[in-house]
Amino acid sequence: MIPTNAPALAPLIFLLAALIIPLAALRIRRLAYVLAMAAAAAAAAVSVGNIFRVLESGTVHYRFGGWPPPLGIEYVLDPLSAFITAVINLTALVVLVHARLTVAADLPERKHVPYYALVMLMMSGFNGIVLTGDFFNLYVFLEIASLSLYGLIAVGDRKSPVAAFRYLVIGMVGGGFYLLGVGFLYINSGSLNMADLKAILPAVGARPEIIVALCFMVLGFGIKMALFPLHGWLPDAYTYAPTATSSLMAPIGTKIGAYGLLRVLFFVFGVNFVTRTVPLAQVISWLAAAGILYGSIMAMAQDELKRMLAFSSIAQVGYIGLGIGLANPLGLLGAVLHVLNHGLMKACLFLVAGNFRMRLGHSRIRALDSGARRRMPWTSAAFTLAALSMIGLPPTVGFFSKWYLALGTIRNRSWIFLAVILASSLLNAVYFFRVIERLYLRPAMQDNEARETEGRSEVAPSMLLPTLVLALSLVVIGLLNVVIVKGLLVRFLPPGLEFAFP
Amino acid sequence: MHDFLVGHYFYWFIFLLMTIGLAGIILKRNLIKKVIGMSILQVAIILFFVASASKWDATVPILDPALGAADVTKYINPLPHCLMLTAIVVGVATSGVAFALIIMIWRRFRTLDENELLEKLKNDPD
Numbered sequence: 001m002i003p004t005n006a007p008a009l010a011p012l013i014f015l016l017a018a019l020i021i022p023l024a025a026l027r028i029r030r031l032a033y034v035l036a037m038a039a040a041a042a043a044a045a046v047s048v049g050n051i052f053r054v055l056e057s058g059t060v061h062y063r064f065g066g067w068p069p070p071l072g073i074e075y076v077l078d079p080l081s082a083f084i085t086a087v088i089n090l091t092a093l094v095v096l097v098h099a100r101l102t103v104a105a106d107l108p109e110r111k112h113v114p115y116y117a118l119v120m121l122m123m124s125g126f127n128g129i130v131l132t133g134d135f136f137n138l139y140v141f142l143e144i145a146s147l148s149l150y151g152l153i154a155v156g157d158r159k160s161p162v163a164a165f166r167y168l169v170i171g172m173v174g175g176g177f178y179l180l181g182v183g184f185l186y187i188n189s190g191s192l193n194m195a196d197l198k199a200i201l202p203a204v205g206a207r208p209e210i211i212v213a214l215c216f217m218v219l220g221f222g223i224k225m226a227l228f229p230l231h232g233w234l235p236d237a238y239t240y241a242p243t244a245t246s247s248l249m250a251p252i253g254t255k256i257g258a259y260g261l262l263r264v265l266f267f268v269f270g271v272n273f274v275t276r277t278v279p280l281a282q283v284i285s286w287l288a289a290a291g292i293l294y295g296s297i298m299a300m301a302q303d304e305l306k307r308m309l310a311f312s313s314i315a316q317v318g319y320i321g322l323g324i325g326l327a328n329p330l331g332l333l334g335a336v337l338h339v340l341n342h343g344l345m346k347a348c349l350f351l352v353a354g355n356f357r358m359r360l361g362h363s364r365i366r367a368l369d370s371g372a373r374r375r376m377p378w379t380s381a382a383f384t385l386a387a388l389s390m391i392g393l394p395p396t397v398g399f400f401s402k403w404y405l406a407l408g409t410i411r412n413r414s415w416i417f418l419a420v421i422l423a424s425s426l427l428n429a430v431y432f433f434r435v436i437e438r439l440y441l442r443p444a445m446q447d448n449e450a451r452e453t454e455g456r457s458e459v460a461p462s463m464l465l466p467t468l469v470l471a472l473s474l475v476v477i478g479l480l481n482v483v484i485v486k487g488l489l490v491r492f493l494p495p496g497l498e499f500a501f502p
Numbered sequence: 503m504h505d506f507l508v509g510h511y512f513y514w515f516i517f518l519l520m521t522i523g524l525a526g527i528i529l530k531r532n533l534i535k536k537v538i539g540m541s542i543l544q545v546a547i548i549l550f551f552v553a554s555a556s557k558w559d560a561t562v563p564i565l566d567p568a569l570g571a572a573d574v575t576k577y578i579n580p581l582p583h584c585l586m587l588t589a590i591v592v593g594v595a596t597s598g599v600a601f602a603l604i605i606m607i608w609r610r611f612r613t614l615d616e617n618e619l620l621e622k623l624k625n626d627p628d
Contacts, residue, residue, distance in 0.1 A: 136585050143592045150599050154606060159623055161606040169527055172540050172596050176547050179589060187554045
């Protein structure tokens with residue numbers, strides 16, 4: 001029973017948990033967190049198992065209600081969706097371990113139960129987006145995830161409802177554009193199933209309606225993934241959201257938009273259509289390159305650690321966009337590997353920001369000094385490791401995805417993009433070393449309260465452990481990346497872009 | 503050209519409606535009016551789907567013994583309507599969340615005007 005149902009399992013586990021949590025917590029509030037953790041652990045286990053299932057027996061299809069694909073809704077577990085779900089579910093599990101204490105600190109107690117229920121609903125949406133093989137189903141899950149995310153953002157700081165409202169307006173327009181694109185596609189092809197559309201579209205040809213559909217869908221996903229210049233909602237949302245929300249949405253939220261882009265461009269329209277018939281891939285890569293530079297430069301100007309990380313996210317999403325826009329196998333490998341890498345790095349960095357907020361009461365860069373480091377040596381070490389990975393020093397994971405992206409630009413002979421990748425690594429070094437320098441070299445200020453609480457006051461183990469696990473995974477996965485790339489990622493490459501390692 | 507303009511007249515109205523919605527979202531300063539703009543945009547998209555399924559000389563997609571099942575052009579395609587039921591639900595949920603956020607914003611900042619709100623945010627500590 002389990003093997004054939006595998007694709008639908010992860011989203012349904014989260015959906016079930018989202019329904020059970022408010023009911024179970026009527027009696028015992030503490031159950032909310034326990035159930036959320038159980039669901040996250042189960043979903044992570046299922047999605048890791050799915051990777052091996054895909055490697056063993058190839059793509060798995062699941063038909064909802066038993067209706068065959070062009071009419072019914074189909075869930076597809078292929079190497080790409082198996083990989084992405086495993087990444088988002090594992091990241092969510094680690095972040096949720098960390099979330100217990102920050103949620104308790106950030107939110108009043110009566111909001112805990114709805115908060116965890118919304119987290120489950122959001123994860124259900126994200127898993128559904130990745131696994132579905134139907135365009136309209138994808139829209140529904142996109143809206144489920146976005147609506148829960150608006151709620152999760154709005155419970156943060158004093159200014160968070162404004163940030164959430166701005167995100168809601170922009171996100172709604174993004175979802176609307178996507179839906180309009182689906183409409184144009186349906187009118188011209190009569191199908192909503194991705195695999196079916198892939199077979200129909202070559203026969204329909206490059207009609208204006210199809211091109212308009214593609215543009216609207218790319219616009220919608222571009223807004224969801226915060227592709228420059230559609231990133232306006234991101235900095236405020238990341239900064240003012242509670243720690244748990246920002247460390248969930250930074251590694252997972254924007255990647256889902258990138259996944260949608262990848263799916264639509266290369267698995268439905270095909271590489272020839274998006275590079276030759278309509279040069280949309282080139283447009284995406286130029287926007288992404290602009291986003292990389294813009295995000296990196298803006299990150300240097302920020303004083304608040306979370307805001308700096310938010311702008312750095314815009315730059316990092318730019319890498320993924322650039323890899324997609326290059327439209328060659330190495331670029332795509334780099335982009336998908338960067339989904340994993342950036343997920344781990346950003347989760348780790350946001351957890352560090354949460355740890356600082358927990359112990360120091362703030363995460364302002366200008367107020368950090370070696371006193372903070374002396375109090376929280378492990379957190380600072382995790383920050384340093386993740387920062388080195390963001391810059392892209394081997395053997396951390398950050399180096400390898402940039403390496404594939406750089407190889408991809410060389411393969412396309414696009415030297416400007418190569419220069420952008422190298423320049424942004426330098427910019428990354430500037431804005432991360434600014435923090436590292438303060439943590440390790442700047443002497444502690446005399447009037448700092450650190451004097452009176454001399455000695456260590458690291459955060460609780462349940463917060464420290466996830467931070468360290470993520471930081472260590474950066475090195476471990478960096479060393480093992482060749483296994484992931486050669487064993488799993490090369491298998492997802494779409495037709496026309498196959499690649500064999502020498 | 504004449505056929506293109508007249509034959510698609512319904513789509514021109516939908517296009518106009520979409521533009522009005524987007525203009526409301528972008529140009530209006532009041533947050534409630536922005537939500538109204540959002541709703542107009544959503545309605546335009548819903549009408550777009552519904553209009554795409556309309557057909558002359560066809561009936562509701564319930565099997566009619568007089569028409570038979572052989573000629574499907576006698577029936578209207580029901581799928582866009584069904585899809586739009588879901589889209590309407592999504593639209594209602596979005597408006598609901600938007601109004602909840604507006605209530606939160608009003609309680610904290612006592613204004614719904616975007617300019618005043620930005621001014622207050624700038625002067626707000628933290």
